[in-house]
Each structure stands twice: as C-alpha cells, then as structure tokens.
Amino acid sequence: MAGVxxxxxxxxxxxxxxxxxxxxxxxxxxxxxxxxHPNAAARSLAGRRSHILGIVIPRTVNSIFVDPFFPLLxxxxxxxxxxxxxxxxxxxxxxxxxxxxxxxxxxSQTMDGLIISSTVLDEPLIPLLxxxxxxxxxxxxxxAHADVSYIDVDNLHGARMAVNHLLEVGRQHIATITxxxxxxxxxxxxxxxxxxxxxxxxxxxNTFIVEGDFTEVGGCNAMRRLLDCKPDAVFVASDLMAxxxxxxxxxxxxxxxxxxxxxxxDDAQIAxxxxxxxTTVRQPTFEMGRAAVDLLRCLVEQDDSxxxxxxxxxxxxIRDSCGSG
Amino acid sequence: MAGVxxxxxxxxxxxxxxxxxxxxxxxxxxxxxxxxHPNAAARSLAGRRSHILGIVIPRTVNSIFVDPFFPLLxxxxxxxxxxxxxxxxxxxxxxxxxxxxxxxxxxSQTMDGLIISSTVLDEPLIPLLxxxxxxxxxxxxxxAHADVSYIDVDNLHGARMAVNHLLEVGRQHIATITxxxxxxxxxxxxxxxxxxxxxxxxxxxNTFIVEGDFTEVGGCNAMRRLLDCKPDAVFVASDLMAxxxxxxxxxxxxxxxxxxxxxxxDDAQIAxxxxxxxTTVRQPTFEMGRAAVDLLRCLVEQDDSxxxxxxxxxxxxIRDSCGSG
DNA sequence: CCAAATTGTGAGAGCGCTCCCAACGCCACA
DNA sequence: TGTGGCGTTGGGAGCGCTCTCACAATTTGG
Numbered sequence: 244m245a246g247v248x249x250x251x252x253x254x255x256x257x258x259x260x261x262x263x264x265x266x267x268x269x270x271x272x273x274x275x276x277x278x279x280h281p282n283a284a285a286r287s288l289a290g291r292r293s294h295i296l297g298i299v300i301p302r303t304v305n306s307i308f309v310d311p312f313f314p315l316l317x318x319x320x321x322x323x324x325x326x327x328x329x330x331x332x333x334x335x336x337x338x339x340x341x342x343x344x345x346x347x348x349x350x351s352q353t354m355d356g357l358i359i360s361s362t363v364l365d366e367p368l369i370p371l372l373x374x375x376x377x378x379x380x381x382x383x384x385x386x387a388h389a390d391v392s393y394i395d396v397d398n399l400h401g402a403r404m405a406v407n408h409l410l411e412v413g414r415q416h417i418a419t420i421t422x423x424x425x426x427x428x429x430x431x432x433x434x435x436x437x438x439x440x441x442x443x444x445x446x447x448x449n450t451f452i453v454e455g456d457f458t459e460v461g462g463c464n465a466m467r468r469l470l471d472c473k474p475d476a477v478f479v480a481s482d483l484m485a486x487x488x489x490x491x492x493x494x495x496x497x498x499x500x501x502x503x504x505x506x507x508x509d510d511a512q513i514a515x516x517x518x519x520x521x522t523t524v525r526q527p528t529f530e531m532g533r534a535a536v537d538l539l540r541c542l543v544e545q546d547d548s549x550x551x552x553x554x555x556x557x558x559x560x561i562r563d564s565c566g567s568g
Numbered sequence: 569m570a571g572v573x574x575x576x577x578x579x580x581x582x583x584x585x586x587x588x589x590x591x592x593x594x595x596x597x598x599x600x601x602x603x604x605h606p607n608a609a610a611r612s613l614a615g616r617r618s619h620i621l622g623i624v625i626p627r628t629v630n631s632i633f634v635d636p637f638f639p640l641l642x643x644x645x646x647x648x649x650x651x652x653x654x655x656x657x658x659x660x661x662x663x664x665x666x667x668x669x670x671x672x673x674x675x676s677q678t679m680d681g682l683i684i685s686s687t688v689l690d691e692p693l694i695p696l697l698x699x700x701x702x703x704x705x706x707x708x709x710x711x712a713h714a715d716v717s718y719i720d721v722d723n724l725h726g727a728r729m730a731v732n733h734l735l736e737v738g739r740q741h742i743a744t745i746t747x748x749x750x751x752x753x754x755x756x757x758x759x760x761x762x763x764x765x766x767x768x769x770x771x772x773x774n775t776f777i778v779e780g781d782f783t784e785v786g787g788c789n790a791m792r793r794l795l796d797c798k799p800d801a802v803f804v805a806s807d808l809m810a811x812x813x814x815x816x817x818x819x820x821x822x823x824x825x826x827x828x829x830x831x832x833x834d835d836a837q838i839a840x841x842x843x844x845x846x847t848t849v850r851q852p853t854f855e856m857g858r859a860a861v862d863l864l865r866c867l868v869e870q871d872d873s874x875x876x877x878x879x880x881x882x883x884x885x886i887r888d889s890c891g892s893g
Numbered sequence: 894c895c896a897a898a899t900t901g902t903g904a905g906a907g908c909g910c911t912c913c914c915a916a917c918g919c920c921a922c923a
Numbered sequence: 924t925g926t927g928g929c930g931t932t933g934g935g936a937g938c939g940c941t942c943t944c945a946c947a948a949t950t951t952g953g
Contacts, residue, residue: 266902287608325665346605613910613940
C-alpha cells in the first residue's frame with residue numbers, strides 16, 4: 244500500500260497475470276528498496292499451502308546413516324525441492340515418535356505433502372495418511388496398497404542382471420545375501436536372483452540364501468554362514484554388505500574373485516574403495532530423491548491428480564570383484 | 569466454542585495456567601472426540617513462532633555425505649528437536665542456492681532459528697544472519713565472530729592426545745594429514761598436532777604436514793605424498809581420510825602399525841571396519857547435534873539470552889593401528 | 894457511436910489462531 | 924452489607940497475507 248497500491252502487490256509478488264508491466268516494475272522496486280519480504284505463516288494461512296514438503300526417514304536401531312542410501316536420497320530430494328520454491332522438512336522417526344510426529348506435523352498442515360522412505364512392508368504411517376487424504380509418495384513400491392504414488396528402481400531386473408553376469412563369467416554355485424526380508428526391496432532383489440537362476444535352468448538351493456540386514460556387520464556374518472556351502476559366487480543385495488562379505492572372505496583366506504566372485508548392489512561410493520573394487524548394480528539414488536519430489540509436487544499442486552508411479556532403471560557396473568570369466 | 573467455551577480452548581491446548589481442572593478435562597475430551605488439531609500456520613501467524621528450527625548443511629562438491637559426520641549430527645539434532653516439540657527443516661545448500669534460501673526461508677520467518685554447520689572460515693551466511701538478528705548457533709567455533717553461540721569439540725586437546733599417544737608408543741617421525749585449512753576444524757587439529765610436538769621438544773617440519781580434504785581419496789593422495797618423508801606415524805584429521813591413508817600404505821607395501829602407525833579422528837563407524845582397526849579420537853557427533861539444538865532453543869525461547877558456547881570433550885580410543893610401543 | 898467484452902486495480906472479507914482486557918463470579922475482610 | 928482481591932472465563936482485536944468481487948479504465952464489435 245505504501246509505494247503504489249495494495250493487493251496488487253500480492254499479484255506482483257506471486258507472478259500472477261493481469262498486472263501491467265509498468266506497475267509491476269514499480270512495485271518490485273519499492274519491494275526491494277524497503278527490504279520487504281512476505282511472511283510465510285500468513286501466506287500459508289491465507290493460501291492454505293505451506294510450500295513445505297516433508298521427508299520421513301526411518302530410524303530403526305541406530306545410525307541408518309552408515310549406508311549412504313538415505314543421505315543421497317535426501318540430497319536429491321533437497322535439490323529438487325528448493326529448485327521449485329519449496330522447503331524440505333526432515334524427520335527421522337523411531338516407532339515411538341511416529342504418532343506424535345504424525346499429529347504435530349501432518350494434521351496441523353505444516354506440510355503440503357510427504358515422502359515416505361520406509362521400505363518396511365507394513366509401515367504404520369501409510370493407513371493414517373491414506374485415511375486423512377494427505378498427499379504422499381513412497382520411495383519403494385508398496386505391494387499392500389494400490390493407488391499409492393511411488394517411485395522405485397527396477398530391483399528385479401537389476402538383480403537378474405547381476406546373477407546373469409555371474410553366470411556369464413562361468414560361476415556355477417551362486418549364493419545370495421539378501422536384504423531384510425520384511426522389506427519390499429529385500430524381497431524384490433531375492434526374487435530377481437531366483438528368477439535368473441531358474442531361467443538358466445538351475446534349481447534354487449535354500450542353503451545358498453542367507454538373510455542380511457543392509458549393514459556391514461550383517462554382510463560379514465552372512466558370508467561366514469555361507470562359507471560352509473562353498474559358493475563360487477555371491478550376489479549381495481547391497482554394497483555395504485558386500486564390503487562386509489569381502490572382510491569375511493579375506494579372514495577365511497579366500498581370494499576375490501579367484502575363489503569367490505562378489506557382486507553388490509547400489510554402486511555406492513564404497514564400491515570403489517574395496518580391494519578388489521566391487522562389480523555392482525548401480526541404482527540412481529540421487530535421482531530417486533528428485534523423482535519423489537517431482538511426483539509429490541504433482542499430487543500437491545493439482546488435487547485431482549491420479550496416483551502415479553515411476554520406475555528408474557538399474558545398470559550393471561563391472562569392476563574387479565567378479566573376474567572376467 | 570463448540571463443546572464448552574472458546575479462547576479457553578487455546579489455554580488448554582497450550583497448557584497455560586488459570587484453567588480449572590474441570591474445564592480442562594472437558595475440553596480435552598471434546599478435542600479428542602472431534603479429532604481437532606490446531607493449524608500450524610495460524611498458530612505461527614498469531615504467535616509469531618513457527619516452532620521450526622532449520623539446519624544448514626554445506627553441500628560443497630558432491631556427496632558430503634560419504635562422511636558420516638553430517639548424518640550423525642542431523643540425527644542428534646533431529647532427535648532433540650522433536651523431543652521439544654519442534655520440527656526440523658533441513659537445507660543442503662551450495663553457494664548459489666544460499667541467497668535464495670536465505671530470503672525464502674529465513675526472512676520469511678519460516679523458521680525460529682538456524683543451526684549452521686558450515687565449518688568454512690568465511691561462511692557468507694553469518695553476516696546476514698547477524699545483521700538480521702536471526703537466532704542461530706554454529707557447529708564449530710567461529711573465530712571471526714565474537715558474540716555468536718556455538719558448540720564445538722575440543723579439537724585442540726583431541727589432536728594433542730592423538731600425537732602424544734604416538735609419542736608414547738615410541739614413534740619419532742610423526743606426520744599429519746590435515747583437514748582443509750580454510751576450515752576452523754582443520755586448523756584446530758593442526759594446531760593441536762603442532763602444540764603436542766613442541767611440548768615434546770620436537771621441531772615442526774613442514775614437509776610432514778600435508779593438507780587433505782576430509783575425503784577418502786584425499787587421504788590416500790596425501791599419504792602418497794608423505795611416503796617420501798618416511799614418517800613412522802601419521803596423525804590423520806579424520807577417519808575417512810585415515811581409511812584412504814591405509815589404502816595408500818597397503819599399496820606401497822608398508823605394514824600398519826609395524827612400519828607406520830596411523831591415528832584417526834572422529835571414531836566413525838568406519839574406524840572399526842579397517843584392518844587393522846583404527847586407533848582414533850572419538851568426538852561425540854550425535855551429542856553435538858543435540859547440544860546445538862539445546863543452545864538454539866535458549867536463544868529462540870528467551871530473546872534476551874546472551875550468546876553461549878559449549879565445548880564437548882574428545883576421548884582417545886585405542887585399537888590396533890598404532891601398536892603398543 | 895454506444896453497448897459489450899476485456900483488461901487493470903482496490904476494497905473487504907476471511908484464513909484459524911493468540912493475546913489482551915474486561916467481566917464475572919466467589920471468597921474474605923472490614 | 925459493602926468493597927477489594929483473586930481465579931476463571933469470554934469477547935474482540937489483530938497477525939499478514941490471499942482471494943473474490945466489484946468497479947474504473949480501456950479496447951473491441953456491430
């Protein structure tokens with residue numbers, strides 16, 4: 244109201260049409276000169292949009308963060324978020340804090356939408372969000388719920404590529420260290436392993452399948468248990484576990500890839516720091532974060548938008564841990 | 569206004585005094601039954617408090633997150649934040665996004681306060697925040713600015729302990745791989761190294777000091793450069809760099825700790841995954857996150873609160889990479 | 894050349910809370 | 924019985940925006 248008019252300023256600041264270039268420029272000038280900046284709370288209140296997106300990182304046990312997956316996802320999400328004028332709210336929740344968070348953050352409409360990156364099959368937050376009609380997208384598909392937007396990578400295909408590669412370099416006894424089998428991603432990669440073996444006319448031997456937990460120590464322990472079966476190759480469902488498996492093999496006096504070929508999943512930075520460097524399946528973690536934000540923005544900005552899904556592809560990265568056949 | 573009264577509800581929901589137990593209970597009952605939840609935006613607007621704290625993570629180059637420092641800090645901060653009814657907004661900024669973020673998030677009063685975890689000496693955000701009187705605390709001391717609240721660990725003492733340990737196990741030619749020397753933490757740890765050597769009556773040899781960048785690759789390269797000087801011990805300013813240094817030594821055919829003793833800093837998870845396991849200086853990263861939130865809450869909740877500082881202590885963790893003298 | 898359509902602008906009513914102040918009992922004291 | 928104090932409650936005025944609408948200014952078409 245100071246420089247020129249009043250609700251016109253709103254139009255200018257929000258880049259709305261129906262303002263003459265002249266007034267527009269004039270308003271901008273005054274705005275800059277006065278150092279004016281719109282108050283976010285008032286904006287949210289009047290416009291029923293906070294321009295804040297939330298991302299929920301599961302925090303089971305301690306330090307999920309040793310695995311670089313979530314940091315990278317966060318980074319991708321964060322970048323895309325701020326590119327589009329949104330802000331990102333993060334919450335790392337344990338089960339206890341979940342209810343509390345849900346009420347404080349979601350029902351109070353602090354956020355316009357949510358990214359859920361819990362990969363657990365029965366994430367308790369999902370039914371609540373569905374019921375409350377809160378826009379959200381899941382990182383990782385949710386077989387239990389149709390009509391949920393999600394992004395995912397093609398875990399099945401990736402795992403199949405990995406096992407096929409092992410077969411191509413002439414390995415016969417291929418074991419696997421899986422992710423936690425209460426997660427979709429763990430299950431999918433296992434299924435890819437089994438599919439590849441069956442397609443090659445092999446039978447599945449359950450003693451060749453050991454469940455891991457996506458940690459280094461878990462991978463190491465799983466590998467130790469596999470040692471009895473004397474596999475000549477192991478498909479490990481994450482690079483961090485592969486790192487652990489490598490440790491177990493070294494301690495057992497076995498050579499990689501001479502005695503045992505190892506293939507990982509993720510193409511995390513750690514894959515290049517092992518000796519030998521890890522052959523692995525690359526998943527575009529950073530892009531997953533961006534894609535999740537993209538889908539969420541659709542949901543938030545047009546409220547009749549149907550659930551969407553986006554599957555990113557995986558890619559075989561050949562290094563030194565599988566030999567060359 | 570529905571069940572019983574009206575602005576009394578505000579008092580009840582906000583746990584204010586001067587409400588009889590009777591009405592209080594009655595209001596709560598109605599609130600729960602109706603599934604009422606206060607709107608955050610309206611609250612922020614009327615109460616000029618958003619109950620959102622921001623944390624700024626520097627995002628130089630790609631993937632700062634390979635180092636588990638920030639994830640852990642984030643975790644600590646996140647936990648303390650939600651314990652006190654706040655929400656946490658995260659932003660990973662590159663230099664370009666900084667100005668933009670500053671305007672959108674800070675000046676619009678989306679957040680009550682900020683945690684800055686940039687360790688760079690001349691962080692450009694600081695003067696802006698100071699001028700605007702935005703409450704903030706820094707993770708890592710800020711020698712250029714008095715009157716700024718910060719939390720830090722005793723890097724000087726930690727580094728001295730590390731070098732003293734090396735001296736105690738009988739090492740004579742102690743080199744160091746430093747952090748980036750445009751960061752306070754890099755400088756402080758270097759100063760600790762120098763102080764310890766001087767106290768032991770040794771002279772500082774500049775060829776024994778190589779600057780690293782807190783990455784694995786940086787540590788590896790720095791170690792290679794040190795090889796010419798034939799040190800029998802290296803104080804490495806972070807565990808991740810120590811991991812790299814170990815790789816360089818292995819490739820050079822040197823034994824740890826027989827030929828060269830290595831001591832790290834952080835006590836990150838990776839310190840237990842190397843061979844030999846890393847002797848290191850533990851810093852309580854998670855607690856730093858919590859402490860930062862604590863200080864920030866003081867600043868935010870009582871506006872006359874003077875700047876405070878909190879120094880957390882470090883601790884020597886002896887494993888296998890230094891031998892036993 | 895006047896009515897109708899098309900722009901640009903301003904006024905006003907909320908958005909859903911918190912805060913301040915006035916009003917209401919009720920007890921205690923004079 | 925009168926008056927001051929205290930604990931409790933309700934009313935009202937904003938917080939700083941956006942949105943809808945109506946009105947003025949300008950252009951268009953028959």
